[in-house]
Amino acid sequence: xxxxxxxxxxxxxxxxxxxxxxxxxxxxxxxxxxxxxxxxxxxxxxxxxxxxxxxxxxxxxxxxxxxxxxxxxxxxxxxxxxxxxxxxxxxxxxxxxxxxxxxxxxx
Amino acid sequence: xxxxxxxxxxxxxxxxxxxxxxxxxxxxxxxxxxxxxxxxxxxxxxxxxxxxxxxxxxxxxxxxxxxxxxxxxxxxxxxxxxxxxxxxxxxxxxxxxxxxxxxxxxx
Numbered sequence: 258x259x260x261x262x263x264x265x266x267x268x269x270x271x272x273x274x275x276x277x278x279x280x281x282x283x284x285x286x287x288x289x290x291x292x293x294x295x296x297x298x299x300x301x302x303x304x305x306x307x308x309x310x311x312x313x314x315x316x317x318x319x320x321x322x323x324x325x326x327x328x329x330x331x332x333x334x335x336x337x338x339x340x341x342x343x344x345x346x347x348x349x350x351x352x353x354x355x356x357x358x359x360x361x362x363x364x
Numbered sequence: 365x366x367x368x369x370x371x372x373x374x375x376x377x378x379x380x381x382x383x384x385x386x387x388x389x390x391x392x393x394x395x396x397x398x399x400x401x402x403x404x405x406x407x408x409x410x411x412x413x414x415x416x417x418x419x420x421x422x423x424x425x426x427x428x429x430x431x432x433x434x435x436x437x438x439x440x441x442x443x444x445x446x447x448x449x450x451x452x453x454x455x456x457x458x459x460x461x462x463x464x465x466x467x468x469x470x471x
Contacts (some may be wrong), residue, residue: 260405262415280459296466298367298455308369308455310417348405348415352387359403 258293258359259319260348263309271338272305278338279309282331286311289325291318293359305340312350312359365400365457365466366426370416370450378445379412385445386416389438393418396432398425400466412447419457419466 267275279297286295293312300306313319322328353359374382386404393402400419407413420426429435460466 260403276458280461283459295459296367296457297459299458301454301456307458347408349408350403351383351406351414352390352402352404354387 258350259313259316260350261309261311261313261319261345262348263311263343263345265307265309265335265343266340267305267307268338268340269305272299272307275307275335275338278331278334279307282327283309285325285327286322289318289322291315291321366420366423367455367457368416368418368420368426368452369455370418370452372414372416372442372450373447374412374414375445375447376412379406379414382414382442382445385438385441386414389434390416392432392434393429396425396429398422398428 265275276297276299283295283297286292291314293314294310295312296310298308298310300308311319311322313322350359372382383404383406390402390404393399398421400421401417402419403417405415405417407415418426418429420429457466
């Protein structure tokens, strides 16, 4: 289980477009076999700060995600909307301990 | 829907105890009606950095969580294990848009 948080600082005035493009990518990502969750959340204190919280079955699934057409389309679509390079952090799951409690996020 | 990320810096040598106490709290928190998820994740690049990712049905559910005996027990148990005050950020859910995709995390 691999949890990835991707922090994005969106350019002022582009938040709505960024969120729309990112939701398209999130929905498509949930069809990947190795993606358990792909959430998009927006900082209430700083709406230009958006976080993608991605849960993969394993490291290979995270690598496979980067090879998909929807990832490439998203990457290109949002390239000009970000105020700075996005930053990501990788986490291990402590709780829930098994895969069971992580298998959702599919709307 | 309210997503809260709580960032904790754990004192060196106390990570195992902190994670054990936090898993107890997480499991109990999932029995609250207003708690949809309560995950505990550990930074792969910095294992003393632990994040609780909590998803509440609404602001009231987040407030209710702070009134539970398991929250109080956790707060007291970990008080001496943290290297600095914990920091939290509150997020709105963008995707999934409805409550549906968020209802899990129960092991």
